[in-house]
Amino acid sequence: MFTTLILMRTLYLATAALVAMPLLLVACDSSDDPDPVVDPIDTAAVFATYADIVFASYEDSYDAAIALDQAIDAFIANPTQANFDVAKQAWLDSNEPYGQTEAYRFSNGPIDDEDGPEGLLNAWPLDEGYIDYVADPSNPGQFIRMGIVNDATTYPTIDAQLLVDLNEAGGEKNISTGYHAVEFLLFGQDFNDATTGDTGGQRPVTDYTTDADAERRKQYLGLVSDQLLANLQEMLDAWDPNGSSNYRATFLALDTNEALANVFTGIGTLAKSELAVERMFVAVDNQDQEDEHSCFSDNTDRDIVTNQQGVANVYRGTYTRTDGSVVSGPSLADLVAEADPTVAATVDASVAAALAAVDLIPDPFDQALINNQQVILDAVQALQTQGDNFVAAAAALGVSINNELPD
Amino acid sequence: MRAPTRHSTSARPRRREGGEGVALYLGMKTLLLRLFACALIPVLSWGFIACDGAGEDLNALVAEPGEELSGGARGTIFNSGANAFGLPSPGLDNQEELFFGVGNSFFNQSWVSAPASTTARDGLGPFFNARACSSCHFKDGRGRPPAFPGERPTGWLVRTSVGSLDAQGNPVGDERYGTQIQDAANNGFPAEAALAVTYEEIPGQFADGTPYSLRRPTITVSDEAYGPLGTLPLSGRTANHLSGMGLLEAIPEATILALADPDDMDGDGISGRANMVWNVREQRRTLGRFGWKAEQPTVEQQVASAFHGDMGLTSALFPEENCAPASPGCTDAPTGGSPEVEEKGLSRVTLYSGSLAVPARRDWQEPAVLRGKALFAQLGCANCHVPKFETGTSTIAASHENQVIRPYTDLLLHDMGDGLADGLETFDASGREWRTPPLWGLGLIQTVNGHMELLHDGRARGVVEAILWHGGEAEASREQFRQLSQAERDDLVRFLHSL
Numbered sequence: 001m002f003t004t005l006i007l008m009r010t011l012y013l014a015t016a017a018l019v020a021m022p023l024l025l026v027a028c029d030s031s032d033d034p035d036p037v038v039d040p041i042d043t044a045a046v047f048a049t050y051a052d053i054v055f056a057s058y059e060d061s062y063d064a065a066i067a068l069d070q071a072i073d074a075f076i077a078n079p080t081q082a083n084f085d086v087a088k089q090a091w092l093d094s095n096e097p098y099g100q101t102e103a104y105r106f107s108n109g110p111i112d113d114e115d116g117p118e119g120l121l122n123a124w125p126l127d128e129g130y131i132d133y134v135a136d137p138s139n140p141g142q143f144i145r146m147g148i149v150n151d152a153t154t155y156p157t158i159d160a161q162l163l164v165d166l167n168e169a170g171g172e173k174n175i176s177t178g179y180h181a182v183e184f185l186l187f188g189q190d191f192n193d194a195t196t197g198d199t200g201g202q203r204p205v206t207d208y209t210t211d212a213d214a215e216r217r218k219q220y221l222g223l224v225s226d227q228l229l230a231n232l233q234e235m236l237d238a239w240d241p242n243g244s245s246n247y248r249a250t251f252l253a254l255d256t257n258e259a260l261a262n263v264f265t266g267i268g269t270l271a272k273s274e275l276a277v278e279r280m281f282v283a284v285d286n287q288d289q290e291d292e293h294s295c296f297s298d299n300t301d302r303d304i305v306t307n308q309q310g311v312a313n314v315y316r317g318t319y320t321r322t323d324g325s326v327v328s329g330p331s332l333a334d335l336v337a338e339a340d341p342t343v344a345a346t347v348d349a350s351v352a353a354a355l356a357a358v359d360l361i362p363d364p365f366d367q368a369l370i371n372n373q374q375v376i377l378d379a380v381q382a383l384q385t386q387g388d389n390f391v392a393a394a395a396a397l398g399v400s401i402n403n404e405l406p407d
Numbered sequence: 408m409r410a411p412t413r414h415s416t417s418a419r420p421r422r423r424e425g426g427e428g429v430a431l432y433l434g435m436k437t438l439l440l441r442l443f444a445c446a447l448i449p450v451l452s453w454g455f456i457a458c459d460g461a462g463e464d465l466n467a468l469v470a471e472p473g474e475e476l477s478g479g480a481r482g483t484i485f486n487s488g489a490n491a492f493g494l495p496s497p498g499l500d501n502q503e504e505l506f507f508g509v510g511n512s513f514f515n516q517s518w519v520s521a522p523a524s525t526t527a528r529d530g531l532g533p534f535f536n537a538r539a540c541s542s543c544h545f546k547d548g549r550g551r552p553p554a555f556p557g558e559r560p561t562g563w564l565v566r567t568s569v570g571s572l573d574a575q576g577n578p579v580g581d582e583r584y585g586t587q588i589q590d591a592a593n594n595g596f597p598a599e600a601a602l603a604v605t606y607e608e609i610p611g612q613f614a615d616g617t618p619y620s621l622r623r624p625t626i627t628v629s630d631e632a633y634g635p636l637g638t639l640p641l642s643g644r645t646a647n648h649l650s651g652m653g654l655l656e657a658i659p660e661a662t663i664l665a666l667a668d669p670d671d672m673d674g675d676g677i678s679g680r681a682n683m684v685w686n687v688r689e690q691r692r693t694l695g696r697f698g699w700k701a702e703q704p705t706v707e708q709q710v711a712s713a714f715h716g717d718m719g720l721t722s723a724l725f726p727e728e729n730c731a732p733a734s735p736g737c738t739d740a741p742t743g744g745s746p747e748v749e750e751k752g753l754s755r756v757t758l759y760s761g762s763l764a765v766p767a768r769r770d771w772q773e774p775a776v777l778r779g780k781a782l783f784a785q786l787g788c789a790n791c792h793v794p795k796f797e798t799g800t801s802t803i804a805a806s807h808e809n810q811v812i813r814p815y816t817d818l819l820l821h822d823m824g825d826g827l828a829d830g831l832e833t834f835d836a837s838g839r840e841w842r843t844p845p846l847w848g849l850g851l852i853q854t855v856n857g858h859m860e861l862l863h864d865g866r867a868r869g870v871v872e873a874i875l876w877h878g879g880e881a882e883a884s885r886e887q888f889r890q891l892s893q894a895e896r897d898d899l900v901r902f903l904h905s906l
Contacts (some may be wrong), residue, residue, distance in 0.1 A: 125516070129523055138522045138741075173517045173528075277508030285509045285755070288527050380505070405511065406490045 041334045043256050046317065049329030050263060051248050053319040054104055055239040057310070060097035060322040062232045068094045068182070069225045076218045079208040088186050092299055094228075095179065097322055098122070099306025101235075103314045106274070106406065107266030110238040110247045117231035119178075120167055124293060126175035128184045132217065135189060148176060149217050158219045160227060177227050180294070185221045187296035192289060192366060200298035200364070257399050263332065264394040267311045268403030271354065272387025275307045276380045278405065284376050289366035300365035308358045308383065312351050315390070332393070340396040347393045350386040357382035468777045477847045477906065478651050478765025479798070479810030491766040491851045492547040492648045498806025499762055510759025513752055514540040514547075518718060520593040521743040530743020532719040533596045533736075534589035534729070536564045540756070543646035543717065547763055548855040550646035552624070552865040556603040559590065562646040563865060564717065565602055565626055567639045568831050575685040576692065576834035583633040585731035587716050588641075593740070597632035604643060606866070611875065614890045621875055623826075624866045633734070640838070642829035643864030644699055648855070650848045652697065652706045653761030655814060657798035657807045660694045666793065666817045677790055677880045679819040682842070684834040687711075687724045692834070696818050699863040700833045701842035706761040706803060707753065714748050714756075722748040761803040765812070765847050770905045779902025782895055787884040791843045793817045815846035815906065824878020827862070839879060850904035870903045871896065 071090040075083040102122075105112050112118040128134055132147040148155055148166060155162060166176040175181060188203025208214050238247040251259065279300075283291035292300045313319040317331025337344035357379040362368045368376060387403045394401045476483045481498030484491070495507045517538040518531040537543050543550050543562040550562015565588045568578035580586035584599055592598045606622035613619065626641040669680045684695035686704045695701035703709040711724035719729050726746055730737035748756075770776050783789055792815040801807035820840040830838035841863060849870070853859050859869045867873035877885040891899070 127517075127519055127523070127525055127528075129519075129525075134523075136522060137526050144522070173519070173525075273508065277505060278512055281505050282509050282512045285506070285751075286527065290525050290527055291512075381501075384501070402486065402490075402494065404490075404494050405508070406493065 041330055041338050043260075043335065044252070045330040046332060046335055047252055047254075047259050047263075049317045049327075049331060050314060051239060051251060052241070052327050052329065053313055053317070054101070055236070055241060055248070056319055056321055056327045057097055057101045057313070058232060058235045058239060061094070061101055062229070062236055064090075064094040064097055064322065065225075065228045065232055069229055072182075072221055072225045075208070076222050079205060079214075079218070081205045084186075084205045084208070088297070091179075091182060091186055092297060092302070095294070095299060095302065096306055098179065099303050100310035100313060100319070102274075102307050103267050103270055103310030105266060106269035107262045109251070109262065109266070111235060117234055120164065121178050121228065121231040122180070123168065123175040123178050124180050125173060125290065125295075126178075126180050126184070127173040128189060128296075130174045131176060131181055131184055131220070133213075135191070145213075149213050149220050152216065158216055158223065160223050163220070163223055163227065177224050179228065180296075181224050182221065182228065183294060183296045183299075185217065185224070190289065190295055190298060190366065201296040260332075260335075260394060260397055260399045261401050263314060264390050264399065265401045265403070267314050268387045268390035268394075268401055269405060270307060271311050271383045271390065272403040273405035275304065276383035276387065279307075280304065280376055280383075281380050283365070284369050284373055284380075287370060289369070292365050292369070295366065298364040298366065301361050301363040301368075304358045304361060304365070304379070308354055311386070312355055315347070315351055336393045336396055343389075343392055343396045347386075347389045350382070350389045354379070354382040354386040468774065468781065470772045470777060473811065474813065475768040475771045476811075477768055477813045478654055479812045481806040482651065482654055482764055482810060482812065483767045484764035485767045487766060487769055487851060487854065489855055490546065492650050492763060492848060492855050494764050496653070496762045496764040496804065496806060499804055500806075503758065503762065503804055506755050506758050507762055510755035510757070513756050514544075514759055517542075518720060518743075518747075521741045521747075523743075526743070527749075528743075530720055530747030532591075532593040533740040534592050534599055534734075535719045536587070536589050536591065536717045537561065538718065540713065540718075544649055546855050547650070548648045549852050549858075549860075550865075551856070551858050551860040552604050552643055552645065553602070556605070560602055564588065564590075564644055565628070566642045566644055566831060567636065569639065570830075570832070572832060572834070576683075577685060578831060578833050580731060581636065581639060582733040583731055584631075584636065585729070585734070588628060589719070596736070596740070598630075599633070600628045600631045600636070603627050603629070604864075613893075613896070615892060617893060619871070619875065621872055622866055622868070624864055626864075640830035642831050643866075645860070645863065645865045647844070648848050648852065649760050649763050651765040651812065651814060651845065652709070652763070653801060653803040653807045654765070654798055654810065654812045655696055655816075655818065655845065656706050656761060656803065657801040657810075658696075658796050658812075658818070659799040662796060662799075663694055663696075663818050667819055675787075675790065676883060677787075677821065679791065679817060679821060680835060680840065682820050682833070682835045694818070695834060695836075695842075699841060699844070700831075700836040701818060701820060702833045702836070707757040710756050710760050711748070711753060714753075720748050721746040722753050723750055724753075758803060762807075765814075766851055768905050769850065770901070773901070773905070775898045775901045776905045777902075778895075779898035779900065779905075782891070782899045783902055786887045786899075787881075789815075790884075791817055791819070791821055791881070792846055793843075813847065816843045819843060821881065822879035823876075824880075824882060826876055826878045829863070846903065846906045849906045870900055874899075 068090040071087040075087045105118065110116055129144060129147055132149040133143045133145040136142040136144045148158070163176045166174070168174055186203065188201035190201040208218055237243065240246055241248065243249060279293045289295050293303045294300045315332050317333065318326060318328035320326050333344065333348060336347060360375050361379055362372055362375065391401055391403055478496065482496045484494045484497060486494055495504055499507060516528060519525060519529050520531050521529040523529040531538060545562065552563045553560045566586055567584065567588065568580060568586055571579045573579055578586055588602060589599050590602050604624045604626050606624055608620045608622055610618060610620050624643060626643055628636055628641065664681055667679050667681045669678055671678045682695035682701040683692040684702055684704050686693040687708055693704045695704050697703040697706070697709040703712055708724055711722045714720040714722055715725040715729050721728060723746055728738060728742060794815055795811065795813050798807055798810045798812060820836050820842055822839045823841050824839065827841065828839040832838055861867040861870065861873040862876055867876055874885060874888050
């Protein structure tokens, strides 16, 4: 074995030296002259499709966040139960497009690069006691009122800058902004009370009318929903097709292999690690609803579906917008099919299987993780298989990626 | 002192019985390589490289097959980026990989004080150094001392002791502060003290006249909440990167014990003593492997002890709150349940910490690196930083078993001289002894953690200073290093950075 290896290496070196010159000439010829037999997929068009989908889905997310912000403003102005319910529905709606955009994370892109807004926009899990009152687990019926909303001594004025400054201050669960902060302020803690049909948290509307901290809570809610818009606007600017010096332009100018690695790493990591493990398996293993993604609204089943839909959108190069119209074009799937039809068939099947598996997870997730674990574990497996197949797909295109969660 | 020899292979454990299998394996390969090299080279008309018995030199300048696989065939990851320390061992099976993910989630999450709504995550403190494992082991990597007075340390803490040991061999702490200064506390408690470190520059020069400067740290403790600490010794300790801990645990105890030479019977000036430490699970003393003085026997106990000492969290191994005997109110503070870290959580973090892959070598075939590797052996560095082992069984993951690994440690204690002595005894370790730290991953600390502050308290600014601090048993090696030319020193550094 050992001697053979040395011999092979040596022969390789010798051979390489002999053939280097002719190879170089061939290479020069072929680069000027596209392959005459097959019509190749244009990689530039594949990346343009990706960029178009990214922009369209952030645009939908922004529009849905506008609707949420307006519903919240209407509720703050007139805090009735009806307006409260409209605001809560608007929050659920806003997560349908945003959940799909999570497929652009872990891709060296603007959402979660060094100064990306991901931590402000969608940080999770959060310590809800950091924001507002929570039930005292050791004294049933009592509340711990030590959150930012409740603490007028330390934080006499709640303003936008304060909330941004307090986000992740002193610990990564100290979350003061983002979708989940809005979620907590609208839905409240979920006590998993079966008598309510377990529809998530049941924050009373009186929190915004007669409660001692009602005014500060309204202020907080209004500011934190504005903050969503500001952060989503950053993403729109970054991916604006009319921008010439934004991230979209940078992305489209990347070396092909680097762009492929970025995009495949994003969907591979979301599927294999962030979604399958962090957001699903951890909750099952810990048997703890604290570990579910949208624990206040019980929207976790939809989060899982929209995340996986986002993965499929990227791979298949097609995105169905909120209004039903479709953005599509040459895709990663096309590239892989061209490079290796066998691998492509396996990947396609696993994307379809993952979509089907996540769709079977029942609502609410916090009950399923106790009573219906196998369905979740099957989905975890399907997502992981898909994530590993993306590694194989990238390899078929000559690119090496990792689908493990970066710390 | 062993004379430097040009006839040593860099990778063979030199102290007799230990790792016979590995040595034999290597010997056969060396023989094959030599025979083959002599046969092959003339064929390729590189006849000017002599095969006249100088095969040892030639051998030293050729990488061993598989040398790049520091963590073995199943425990090495090819990643030299910012996440190089944070990736799972490729040999984990599907189930283990999922548990690894759960462990990662535990490792990164912040704990909060009790009572809290997050009942599974409360119980921090009352005194603590950090809220999350990852605050000290940022990206599963290495901490550093505070850069300036007033910067709160992350990944660096201070140990102390009154100088005696308890019945099990644990150092006895100050009755108010314990064995570790916690510089943070829950509401209602004062932080025990503020920590800072200042340095005195000590100039020196290499034999060729090139100057250098070493910085000697002085730790200062201020704002002590419960009265002055007095003259107790203070020892700064940085958090280490965690790569390959499960592999180190899987090295058979007998292999390590066979390397020990407590009375320096072979007269090479190097003792090498095992630290036999209290194993809480087994309720007896077993070989210590982890920590700067090899004070923890297993990955699990290392993890549980960090939860306990650094974060104030109880577990099955350390069920009592971390309260010094005379710490006011400490034992009456609200707890997050008993224990605060449940058995399953501890087991997941143990799997996680014990299954972080070792990054593969970079540039291991570069001539400069190979020259540096030969120097590493010639200077005797490899006598303690033993390059290669074969693992035995593992309770953490089957893929850790029977692997040829290259950690560059003997896991033994060595007297490192006055310069590094901290005066703290721990089990069998004296105040002058330190465990040989593994060197794998060394060259990626800069990439992952953005600094190269080495040795137990982070005083060394890079590998050259770290070598120059070596004293005691390593003094002769250090002196030889000082005699090297600039080019040779550069080669040695290149080699160390390739690990």
